[in-house]
Amino acid sequence: MMTDDKVRALRRMKMIATGAFLLMTAIFFATNHLGNQTIAWVIRWDHINAFAEAAMVGALADWFAVVALFRHPLGIPIWHTAIIPHKKDEIGRNLGNFVETRLLSVENLQTEIGRFSAANAAVGYLAQPEHRQRAAELLTEAIATIVRQLDDEQVQSTIAEAATGKLKDLDASELLGNGLELIVQSGRHQQIIDSALTYLAQWAPTRRDMIREFIERSLQRTLKWGSKLVPDAVVERATDQVLTALIEVLQQAAADPAHPMREDLNSRAEEWVHRLKEDDELGEKVNTWKNDLVGNPNVRDYIAGLWTSLKQWLLADAASDDSAMKGYALRGIESFHRRLTEDAELRETIDTKLRSAVISVVSNHHSAIGGVISRIVDSWDGQRLSREIELNLGRDLQYIRLNGTFIGGIVGVLIHLMKG
Numbered sequence: 308m309m310t311d312d313k314v315r316a317l318r319r320m321k322m323i324a325t326g327a328f329l330l331m332t333a334i335f336f337a338t339n340h341l342g343n344q345t346i347a348w349v350i351r352w353d354h355i356n357a358f359a360e361a362a363m364v365g366a367l368a369d370w371f372a373v374v375a376l377f378r379h380p381l382g383i384p385i386w387h388t389a390i391i392p393h394k395k396d397e398i399g400r401n402l403g404n405f406v407e408t409r410l411l412s413v414e415n416l417q418t419e420i421g422r423f424s425a426a427n428a429a430v431g432y433l434a435q436p437e438h439r440q441r442a443a444e445l446l447t448e449a450i451a452t453i454v455r456q457l458d459d460e461q462v463q464s465t466i467a468e469a470a471t472g473k474l475k476d477l478d479a480s481e482l483l484g485n486g487l488e489l490i491v492q493s494g495r496h497q498q499i500i501d502s503a504l505t506y507l508a509q510w511a512p513t514r515r516d517m518i519r520e521f522i523e524r525s526l527q528r529t530l531k532w533g534s535k536l537v538p539d540a541v542v543e544r545a546t547d548q549v550l551t552a553l554i555e556v557l558q559q560a561a562a563d564p565a566h567p568m569r570e571d572l573n574s575r576a577e578e579w580v581h582r583l584k585e586d587d588e589l590g591e592k593v594n595t596w597k598n599d600l601v602g603n604p605n606v607r608d609y610i611a612g613l614w615t616s617l618k619q620w621l622l623a624d625a626a627s628d629d630s631a632m633k634g635y636a637l638r639g640i641e642s643f644h645r646r647l648t649e650d651a652e653l654r655e656t657i658d659t660k661l662r663s664a665v666i667s668v669v670s671n672h673h674s675a676i677g678g679v680i681s682r683i684v685d686s687w688d689g690q691r692l693s694r695e696i697e698l699n700l701g702r703d704l705q706y707i708r709l710n711g712t713f714i715g716g717i718v719g720v721l722i723h724l725m726k727g
Contacts, residue, residue, distance in 0.1 A: 365715020
């Protein structure tokens with residue numbers, strides 16, 4: 308559409324300039340035999356004739372000059388015409404050099420970049436709620452796009468190798484010791500003991516047969532063959548008494564923080580903390596168990612499979628209307644906007660870093676600017692370049708023809724008056 312407008316504008320100006328030439332030609336021939344009769348005041352027909360004659364010559368000369376830039380006038384290969392098609396490569400090199408060293412010089416770019424504040428632009432843009440919402444949507448879409456493009460096998464392999472590598476380097480004994488120490492120091496292990504004792508008190512009645520068997524074996528070890536003389540009723544009563552006593556002890560220990568059993572459990576917990584941190588033999592065993600577990604193919608496959616679950620969740624969440632990821636992104640953007648608005652030092656830091664990065668890129672690749680322009684122009688044929696320039700500058704060049712017409716006419720009158 309824009310090219311069509313340029314073509315129409317160029318055609319219209321050519322018609323006007325050519326019309327001015329034809330008008331001067333008609334006036335010249337119409338007044339050529341009217342002599343020096345006065346028309347009005349001091350203006351005579353010979354003045355008009357001289358004006359038209361010189362204007363006609365000026366119009367022809369400027370027509371030739373303008374046309375010679377783009378093609379041979381009237382198709383005649385006159386020397387030093389069709390300048391642009393013939394000088395295409397040189398024009399491309401000179402244009403590229405001009406843009407590189409003058410228009411887009413490093414100094415000019417540094418000055419213009421220094422005037423622009425990306426941080427202030429971000430503050431202004433993100434001030435609108437709809438813009439923040441749009442930014443969150445774009446960020447979510449970008450994450451989803453990246454996730455889709457990732458090679459699943461490569462990602463799974465990378466995750467598995469990284470996770471197993473980190474786990475193998477981990478000192479499991481020290482980690483367990485530090486974790487247990489924190490639990491003991493905070494007193495939270497008491498909750499674990501409470502739960503364990505309460506569970507054992509509830510579990511014990513379900514194992515009455517086990518207790519009875521234990522009593523029978525004890526009688527056999529103590530009384531030998533005499534154990535057969537012990538009535539079953541006695542064994543049953545002993546079983547009930549042992550079970551009742553066990554449950555009472557467990558319940559008392561669960562209810563009384565100062566119970567001897569609890570104190571013994573506390574001491575054993577502290578002993579385990581010490582052993583896990585100081586006992587090299589135990590630490591080696593714990594790490595051996597850990598390495599055996601990490602090296603298990605099922606564990607590695609499970610770790611690698613986490614990516615599949617994560618990917619499915621990310622893509623499903625990104626596509627949903629109430630996306631959690633989009634919500635996180637929006638809250639993050641709003642937090643960033645508030646901080647950026649309130650913190651002038653942060654804005655200055657961002658602008659400084661961005662300007663430095665852009666200037667560094669421009670400086671390192673500045674020489675490519677001229678080469679790009681030169682290659683683009685070189686890839687065009689001469690007629691295309693000529694056409695492009697004429698479309699963009701030809702309309703203004705037609706004014707040169709008009710100016711040549713009327714300036715030539717004025718000069719012609721002045722010469723005519725001096726001769727007269």
